[in-house]
Amino acid sequence: MTTANPKYKNSFLKEVEANVEDGHMVKMCMQCGVCAGSCPLGPHWEHSPQKIFMMIRAGKREEVLSSDSMWMCTSCYNCIVRCPRKLPITHIMHGLANYAHRLGLAPQGQPTRDIAKLFWNNIIKTGRVNELTFSLAMYFKDGFGQGIKNAMAMQGVGLGLVKAKRLNPMEILGGHSCKDKSGIHKMIAKAREIEDRRKGFAQ
Amino acid sequence: MNAPATPKYAAYVCSGCGIGDKLNVPALEKVATKEGKMALVKTHEFLCNAAGVQMIRDDIANEGVTHLCIAACSRRAKAEAFQFAGVAMSRANLREGVIWVVAEGADHDEVRQEMAEDYVRMGCAEVKKMAAPAGNVKESSSKKILVVGGGMSGMTAALAAADAGYEVVLVEKTGALGGFANNLYKRVPFNGPYAEPQEVGAGETAAQVTGNSKIKVYLNSTVTETAGAPGRFAVKIAAESGSISEELCGAIVQATGFTTYPLDKLPELGGGQANVVDQVGLEALAKSANGGAIKRADGQEVKSVVFVQCAGQRGHGGNGSGAHLDYCSGHCCATSIKQAMYFKDQNPDVDTVVMYSDLRVPGMGEDFYRSAQQKGVIFTKAKVNGVTGGNSCKVDFKDLILDEDVTTDADLVVLATGQVPTAGVDLDEWTATVTAAESGDAAAVEKKSELQKISVLNLNYRQGPDMPQFKYGFADSHFICFPYETRRTGIYAAGPTRRPMDMFQATEDATGAALKAIQTVENVAQGRAALPRAGDLSFPKARLEGCTQCKRCTVECPFGAIDEDEKRFPVFNEERCRRCGTCMGACPVRVISFENYSCDTVGMQVKAVNVPDEFEEKPRILILACENDAYPALDMAGLQRMTYSAFVRAIPVRCLGSVNTIWITDALNSGYDGVMMMGCKRGDEYQCHFVKGSEMAFYRMSKIGDTLKQLGLEEERVQTQEVAITDNTRVVKLINDYVAQLTEMGPSPMKGFG
Numbered sequence: 001m002t003t004a005n006p007k008y009k010n011s012f013l014k015e016v017e018a019n020v021e022d023g024h025m026v027k028m029c030m031q032c033g034v035c036a037g038s039c040p041l042g043p044h045w046e047h048s049p050q051k052i053f054m055m056i057r058a059g060k061r062e063e064v065l066s067s068d069s070m071w072m073c074t075s076c077y078n079c080i081v082r083c084p085r086k087l088p089i090t091h092i093m094h095g096l097a098n099y100a101h102r103l104g105l106a107p108q109g110q111p112t113r114d115i116a117k118l119f120w121n122n123i124i125k126t127g128r129v130n131e132l133t134f135s136l137a138m139y140f141k142d143g144f145g146q147g148i149k150n151a152m153a154m155q156g157v158g159l160g161l162v163k164a165k166r167l168n169p170m171e172i173l174g175g176h177s178c179k180d181k182s183g184i185h186k187m188i189a190k191a192r193e194i195e196d197r198r199k200g201f202a203q
Numbered sequence: 204m205n206a207p208a209t210p211k212y213a214a215y216v217c218s219g220c221g222i223g224d225k226l227n228v229p230a231l232e233k234v235a236t237k238e239g240k241m242a243l244v245k246t247h248e249f250l251c252n253a254a255g256v257q258m259i260r261d262d263i264a265n266e267g268v269t270h271l272c273i274a275a276c277s278r279r280a281k282a283e284a285f286q287f288a289g290v291a292m293s294r295a296n297l298r299e300g301v302i303w304v305v306a307e308g309a310d311h312d313e314v315r316q317e318m319a320e321d322y323v324r325m326g327c328a329e330v331k332k333m334a335a336p337a338g339n340v341k342e343s344s345s346k347k348i349l350v351v352g353g354g355m356s357g358m359t360a361a362l363a364a365a366d367a368g369y370e371v372v373l374v375e376k377t378g379a380l381g382g383f384a385n386n387l388y389k390r391v392p393f394n395g396p397y398a399e400p401q402e403v404g405a406g407e408t409a410a411q412v413t414g415n416s417k418i419k420v421y422l423n424s425t426v427t428e429t430a431g432a433p434g435r436f437a438v439k440i441a442a443e444s445g446s447i448s449e450e451l452c453g454a455i456v457q458a459t460g461f462t463t464y465p466l467d468k469l470p471e472l473g474g475g476q477a478n479v480v481d482q483v484g485l486e487a488l489a490k491s492a493n494g495g496a497i498k499r500a501d502g503q504e505v506k507s508v509v510f511v512q513c514a515g516q517r518g519h520g521g522n523g524s525g526a527h528l529d530y531c532s533g534h535c536c537a538t539s540i541k542q543a544m545y546f547k548d549q550n551p552d553v554d555t556v557v558m559y560s561d562l563r564v565p566g567m568g569e570d571f572y573r574s575a576q577q578k579g580v581i582f583t584k585a586k587v588n589g590v591t592g593g594n595s596c597k598v599d600f601k602d603l604i605l606d607e608d609v610t611t612d613a614d615l616v617v618l619a620t621g622q623v624p625t626a627g628v629d630l631d632e633w634t635a636t637v638t639a640a641e642s643g644d645a646a647a648v649e650k651k652s653e654l655q656k657i658s659v660l661n662l663n664y665r666q667g668p669d670m671p672q673f674k675y676g677f678a679d680s681h682f683i684c685f686p687y688e689t690r691r692t693g694i695y696a697a698g699p700t701r702r703p704m705d706m707f708q709a710t711e712d713a714t715g716a717a718l719k720a721i722q723t724v725e726n727v728a729q730g731r732a733a734l735p736r737a738g739d740l741s742f743p744k745a746r747l748e749g750c751t752q753c754k755r756c757t758v759e760c761p762f763g764a765i766d767e768d769e770k771r772f773p774v775f776n777e778e779r780c781r782r783c784g785t786c787m788g789a790c791p792v793r794v795i796s797f798e799n800y801s802c803d804t805v806g807m808q809v810k811a812v813n814v815p816d817e818f819e820e821k822p823r824i825l826i827l828a829c830e831n832d833a834y835p836a837l838d839m840a841g842l843q844r845m846t847y848s849a850f851v852r853a854i855p856v857r858c859l860g861s862v863n864t865i866w867i868t869d870a871l872n873s874g875y876d877g878v879m880m881m882g883c884k885r886g887d888e889y890q891c892h893f894v895k896g897s898e899m900a901f902y903r904m905s906k907i908g909d910t911l912k913q914l915g916l917e918e919e920r921v922q923t924q925e926v927a928i929t930d931n932t933r934v935v936k937l938i939n940d941y942v943a944q945l946t947e948m949g950p951s952p953m954k955g956f957g
Contacts, residue, residue: 008611009507009554010579028576030562031584031604054604057581085573 012059019199021095022088029053035079035089045069049079049089052096065105070097071112102201114141124188127178132171213243213268214327215259217250217275217297225302226319231274234320238811239327243268250275251284263290270333272326274319277838278830278855291333291799295326299841300853306846314821314849321812321852328811332803336741338730339777344434346724347372348717349452351426351659354382355706356458356698358408359713360720364456365417367721372450373412374421374440380409382460384706388489388545391537393707397570399548400541421448429455430663432764432778433693434727453724454693456716457670457678458709459659461622461699464528469515471524472618476592477501479616481514482538489545496549499615507554507613508546509598510539511587512562514618521560522587528621530675534705535619537568540575542617547578556611558585558600590616622703626678626696627659627669634667662691666763670694674887677702683890685734687716690762690894692733692779693723732782735831735892736857741797742777743786749794756786756795761860761895783893784861788900793865802863805854809866812852814874817950822850822876824942827862830855831892832928833881839931847935848942851879859883859923860896864907867921871914874954877945880904881926881934890927897925915952919944 016023029050036048047055047069055064070093079089097113100106106113115138122134139154140147151158161167168175178184195201214235218228228246235244243266247255250273262268273285274295285292297319305315348364350357353375361371379385382405389400412418423443430437436452466474466481473479478499480488488497488505496504513521518529536559543555557580564572576582585600588608596616601608633654639647655661658668670689671679678696679689686702687695697716698709723733732739745756752771764779765786773786773795787795793802805827815821828834834855840847856862859882867878882897884890891897904923911918922941926934 006611007609008509008556008581008583010552010581013579013581027579027581028573030572030576031582051604054583054602057583058602058605058609 007059008057009059012061012064013057015061016056016096016099020092020099022091023095025087025092026053026056028085029087030085032084034082034084035087038078038082040076040078041072041074045072049093052093062105064096065100065103066107067100068107068110070094070100071106071110073097099199102199124185126175126181127184128176130171130175132167132169133175136172209267210269211243211267212239212241212270212272212327212331213245213259213262213266214239214241214272214274214323215250215255216244216246216323217248217255217273218246219249219251220276220298221302222275222297223248225315226297227316230316231297231319231323234323235272235274235327238324239272240331241272241327251281256284259285259287263287269335270330272323272330274323274326277834277841279835279838289335291330291335293326293330293333295322296853297322299838301849303841303844304837304847305849311849317813317821318849318852324811324813325808325852325854328807329804332801332807334798336739336798338740339742340730341434341727341778344724344728345436345451345453346370346728347450347452348720348724349374349426349436349438349450349455350458351455352382352458352460352698352700353377353380353409353412353420353422354458354460354698354709355384355405355408356460356700356709356713356716357382357456358405358412359710360456360458360697360717361412361418362408362415363714363717364721365415367717369417369721369724371415371418372421372438372440372452373418374424374426376423376425378423380412380420380422381405383483386483387486388493389541390706391534391541391568392571393710395567395570397567398574400544424448426659427661428663429660432776433723433733434778436693453727454695454720455660456695456697456713456720457626457659457700458697458713458716459625459627459678459700461624461703464515464620464623466618466620468527469523469618469620471589472511472514472522472587473590473592473596473616474618476590478594478596478614479590479592479618481618481620482535482542485542485545485615485617489542492549494549497546503614505546505553505614508543508556508615508617509596509611509613510543510555510557510617510619511590511598512536512539512557512559512619514587514620516619516621517560522558528623528675530621530703531563532621532703533563533565533708534703535621536563537571537705539617539619540564540568540571540580543575543580544578547575547580551579554581554613555579556581556583556613558583558587558598560584560586560603590618592616622699624675624677624700624703625659626672626676626700628654628657628667629676630667630669630671633669637667660694664691664763665757665766670696673701681892681894684892687712687719688734692762692764692781693720693727695719727778730777732780734781736782739782741782741799742780743775743782743784743795743797745773745775745790746794746796747772749792751792753791755789755791759789759860759895759899760786761893781893783858783896784856785858785893785896785899788859788861788863788903790863793863800857800861802865805856805863805866806869808854809870809875810873812873812875814954816874817954820950822942822945822950823874824848824851824938824945825866825870825875825878826851826853826881826938827856827859827866827878828853828881829859829883829897829926830857832883832890833926833930833934835928836881836926836930836934839928840935843931845932845935847938850942851938858891858893858896859900860891860893860898862900862903864903864910867904867907868910868914871911871916871920871951871953874951876948876951877920877922877941879937879941880921880923881937882923884925884927917948919948920951 036050073093139150235241270291272293276298277296278294301319347370350361350373361373384405390403392401427441428439438450440448515523515527519525546553584603587600589599591597670691678700681688695716697713757765766774885898
């Protein structure tokens with residue numbers, strides 16, 4: 001019972017408060033379940049926001065951080081709109097996902113996590129999204145053979161986009177960039193440094 | 204009785220509000236003159252306006268009118284305009300009772316007119332049997348208010364009454380004022396921002412009480428006898444030392460509070476084991492810590508604490524075996540929140556978990572709950588299966604959100620146990636004991652004296668020494684309509700003795716009860732009734748030469764207002780009476796009456812109705828409607844222009860309990876096709892203003908079958924219905940269905956014999 005995270009004690013709640021965006025609001029949940037009932041993806045979650053908040057208070061650190069629930073959030077904001085206690089539930093879900101990812105506890109192969117990683121790695125390169133390389137990275141994330149299959153399946157859409165001048169094949173060479181690319185890189189590095197310091201990920 | 208030697212009867216027909224358009228008013232006047240034998244009959248096109256009312260006033264002053272029948276709207280409408288002191292008055296309900304409820308169109312002109320003419324006949328017949336009530340002013344009526352109990356409720360009631368200018372006598376059993384509040388370290392906040400516990404303040408309140416020249420405090424004292432009635436309660440107050448004081452009081456507030464449910468009755472939740480305390484036990488720990496770290500009885504500082512809500516409360520919905528209290532004590536959620544704050548405010552690192560099944564923090568308590576969450580108190584929806592005390596307490600529970608069984612440990616477990624009322628003697632137990640004692644049972648004699656010791660008021664009423672108890676031993680209360688009212692007129696229960704509540708609610712409750720007590724002493728001093736017929740000057744009188752000493756009135760009076768003399772004749776304590784007329788309905792020889800409400804005032808109305816013979820195919824149905832709920836529902840149906848059969852004739856009664864069976868037999872003998880009684884909901888969830896009135900009526904009517912058989916009538920010809928004040932739609936259906944049923948049954952065989 002009394003492990004590093006004793007049950008129904010404050011320790012994990014305090015960790016969440018310190019390290020997760022809007023984590024200090026978790027304790028304000030009154031367990032009404034309106035968020036769980038409002039979520040359009042409700043039946044597909046392992047744990048509803050209501051349960052996630054209860055698990056945090058119950059000290060279930062591993063279960064919370066390895067849950068795929070917060071990765072299922074589509075940011076529709078229904079829960080925020082309806083929460084009678086005005087908890088920023090969507091933000092807390094994103095915060096928890098991010099914290100779990102940083103700790104390396106987030107579920108492996110979780111599609112939302114994968115796409116988020118690809119998107120992030122893509123956008124920080126030039127400060128602009130390169131849709132062509134991003135799409136290709138998506139197609140090929142499960143291996144070369146699967147990538148070819150995916151690309152073939154999508155070729156009609158791709159050609160259509162090219163015809164409509166919505167997709168530039170030349171982007172494959174590196175693509176467009178924002179004006180001050182190195183400025184963006186510095187900014188991101190600084191933000192990362194601040195976040196690490198705040199969340200205890202000193203490097 | 205008080206009418207002048209030469210009564211003069213007058214009838215006034217109003218033609219306003221469409222009455223003149225729908226009805227033949229000259230014909231109504233003729234009915235009043237010829238059949239009603241009214242000496243003076245006038246019509247006015249707007250009777251309730253200043254000119255109309257002045258016309259009546261002038262007639263009273265100049266023409267010597269003593270009795271008047273106003274044929275206009277319902278007696279519930281324009282009551283202020285039609286208020287004439289010193290004269291008897293009846294109201295014929297032509298508006299809500301006729302033109303608004305009889306279907307439109309020329310087809311219905313005939314029945315509409317017949318209905319209106321009957322109501323005029325009834326109004327004239329009624330007023331002739333009425334007298335203007337004179338009231339019953341007692342020469343020496345005490346306005347002093349006795350408060351029993353010196354806790355927050357009692358002190359607040361005493362201060363409220365004293366501030367309003369009344370002398371108060373406060374009797375407290377212990378040696379100090381303050382009651383349960385003296386146990387507390389801090390209280391749940393009474394006012395905004397509802398975020399932090401507040402100082403209890405019982406000491407300040409006690410100082411105000413002792414410093415108030417209008418309040419006389421008896422400490423270490425109990426009430427050993429209460430005799431008399433409102434306005435003249437003779438109270439004996441015995442001090443612990445043995446000295447007895449006597450006080451004459453006008454009204455009583457009983458604020459005897461509660462005790463906590465015994466911890467040792469909760470072994471399944473660790474009751475009685477080390478480091479398992481109840482809420483009052485934690486208050487003691489917090490008091491001795493006085494802002495420092497809270498320590499257990501063994502001196503160890505508490506680092507983790509679990510609060511178990513609903514411990515031994517709410518039956519199987521709460522925590523504990525369900526064999527304990529069935530109800531929710533209301534205050535415990537907020538109290539546990541407050542107590543969790545004791546820990547968090549002193550040291551935020553103390554783990555505080557509140558295990559609840561439903562967190563009930565009404566009103567601004569929600570803000571208090573939020574404040575505790577801000578402070579980091581963890582709230583867990585859980586069903587606690589067991590607690591083991593000891594150096595490290597174990598709490599086994601099911602987390603109801605995560606749906607799993609868990610065990611957690613804590614240095615201290617606090618059980619939120621319930622309030623147990625201190626309301627004195629259970630009258631059912633008392634009656635059984637007295638009966639056994641009278642038959643010579645020695646154990647019962649001893650038990651009787653034991654019961655007398657726990658009695659709060661020691662009333663010398665025939666019904667027993669305390670007020671009746673409501674559910675779960677709480678003091679009597681007319682929960683749905685008049686929460687402070689008990690079945691003992693002039694005696695009001697306040698605070699947790701009446702229902703479970705927190706300190707703030709108790710102080711509000713006490714203020715309300717003090718105001719009710721003031722209302723009573725003022726009404727009694729003027730010889731008027733207290734609630735619900737507040738201001739009523741009439742009171743029951745018995746023609747004792749006709750009385751058969753059957754005791755039905757004394758037994759059936761819901762308020763214990765009637766005693767018996769040594770010859771078993773009824774002795775009315777008018778000040779205790781609520782004027783419901785249940786005694787009048789009970790009396791088999793019909794000797795009990797009010798000046799303005801009697802067997803005759805209703806009986807003559809029943810007889811005044813023109814009952815057509817069986818060939819006219821116009822049935823007549825008598826409705827006896829309770830004036831508190833059913834009659835307003837009928838009025839409301841009219842107000843909404845719902846239509847019901849024009850064959851019914853409705854008579855309002857004070858309470859269905861006042862219905863004397865003679866009215867029913869008279870009606871059936873006169874050829875009515877049916878009688879429908881409409882009263883309030885009876886039973887445990889009663890809505891009767893007079894508690895037992897409708898129950899008595901249902902009971903009496905259940906016995907009327909034999910009488911009907913003797914008359915050769917079907918039992919369906921008499922119906923009793925429960926009607927609520929909101930039943931305006933239902934009441935129309937009830938009437939129309941009943942008329943259809945009677946039409947199918949065919950005319951009463953009694954027609955033509957009446």
